[in-house]
Amino acid sequence: MTNLLDTPLSRDLGIEVPLICGAMYPCSNPELIAAASEAGGIGIIQPISMTFVHKHDLREGIRLIRRLTDKPIGFNAIVEKSSKVYLDRMRSWIDIALDEGVRFFVTALGDPRWVVDKVHAMGGTVYHDVTALKWAKKARDSGVDGLICVNRRAGGHAGDLNPEALYEQLAPLQLPLVCAGGIGQPSQFADVLKLGYAGVQLGTRFIACTECSSHEDYKTAIVDAREEDIVLTDKLSGVPVAVIKTPYIERIGTKAGPIARRMLQHPKLKHYMRTFYSVRSIWQLKSASTKGNAYRDYWQAGKSVDGIDGVLSAQEIVESFAAAAR
Numbered sequence: 001m002t003n004l005l006d007t008p009l010s011r012d013l014g015i016e017v018p019l020i021c022g023a024m025y026p027c028s029n030p031e032l033i034a035a036a037s038e039a040g041g042i043g044i045i046q047p048i049s050m051t052f053v054h055k056h057d058l059r060e061g062i063r064l065i066r067r068l069t070d071k072p073i074g075f076n077a078i079v080e081k082s083s084k085v086y087l088d089r090m091r092s093w094i095d096i097a098l099d100e101g102v103r104f105f106v107t108a109l110g111d112p113r114w115v116v117d118k119v120h121a122m123g124g125t126v127y128h129d130v131t132a133l134k135w136a137k138k139a140r141d142s143g144v145d146g147l148i149c150v151n152r153r154a155g156g157h158a159g160d161l162n163p164e165a166l167y168e169q170l171a172p173l174q175l176p177l178v179c180a181g182g183i184g185q186p187s188q189f190a191d192v193l194k195l196g197y198a199g200v201q202l203g204t205r206f207i208a209c210t211e212c213s214s215h216e217d218y219k220t221a222i223v224d225a226r227e228e229d230i231v232l233t234d235k236l237s238g239v240p241v242a243v244i245k246t247p248y249i250e251r252i253g254t255k256a257g258p259i260a261r262r263m264l265q266h267p268k269l270k271h272y273m274r275t276f277y278s279v280r281s282i283w284q285l286k287s288a289s290t291k292g293n294a295y296r297d298y299w300q301a302g303k304s305v306d307g308i309d310g311v312l313s314a315q316e317i318v319e320s321f322a323a324a325a326r
Contacts, residue, residue, distance in 0.1 A: 009146065029049070030054065105126045127145060128147055147175050147176070149180055153181040178200060189321040190324045208312070231245045
């Protein structure tokens with residue numbers, strides 16, 4: 001009998017279940033990361049969440065995780081060239097993570113070549129977030145070991161294709177593919193492994209988790225929401241982001257104003273507008289996640305809410321998914 005849990009992802013990372021607890025701003029607290037790894041999957045550090053939201057020095061935060069589990073953990077590196085200050089900080093963060101023994105890195109939003117070179121020199125593995133074939137080819141040419149395939153059912157910045165179409169488009173690249181988006185139920189995990197994916201990345205499912213430090217109102221909103229309650233808004237970051245439709249979202253609408261749209265399309269001004277949106281969204285998402293529904297902001301979530309009916313521990317989530325695959 002074929003063992004669906006024995007995939008290139010589980011073999012490359014030395015994990016029991018090819019299931020990633022994706023890096024989430026602001027929801028990736030150290031306890032959640034450790035719990036996902038200890039359960040047999042792998043938790044991913046989001047450095048801005050670690051340092052800005054949860055107030056840990058990065059090195060000390062990693063050591064806290066290590067006190068909770070000795071199993072593999074990963075690190076999220078957003079490599080977009082937004083500013084020299086940011087890139088210098090990311091370089092130092094990656095050096096700290098490597099120094100502390102992290103060997104799995106998930107890159108996003110830029111050319112990952114410099115990360116690949118640095119991580120491969122230490123015997124590590126790099127997967128890159130992609131939403132379409134053209135970005136996947138660029139990542140492959142930069143030497144990544146696998147791809148996180150972000151589909152249209154994902155929370156946050158989602159892609160345009162459904163999981164099946166995205167797999168069909170990217171499979172010819174001959175790299176391990178991880179399905180990211182729309183997986184809320186254990187049976188769906190088994191289905192995408194049968195399709196050929198090497199694993200899945202879960203975000204929304206792990207927000208509604210006992211070890212996640214997000215506000216209970218946020219977790220309740222995920223449990224109560226259904227697929228039709230997920231809408232796209234470009235008022236948060238300037239590009240479409242999947243969020244739960246709340247009375248606040250209905251009141252303010254989901255479209256950026258005409259002036260903002262024109263500035264986002266302007267070849268010289270769009271960088272400044274995106275920087276403004278990024279800084280604003282960092283504060284908005286932090287407040288919404290920690291203050292609950294008394295705060296008028298955004299709750300990111302994907303269409304996997306349709307399969308989430310309760311708040312579970314990381315152990316219960318990973319075990320139920322593994323059982324379905326077995």
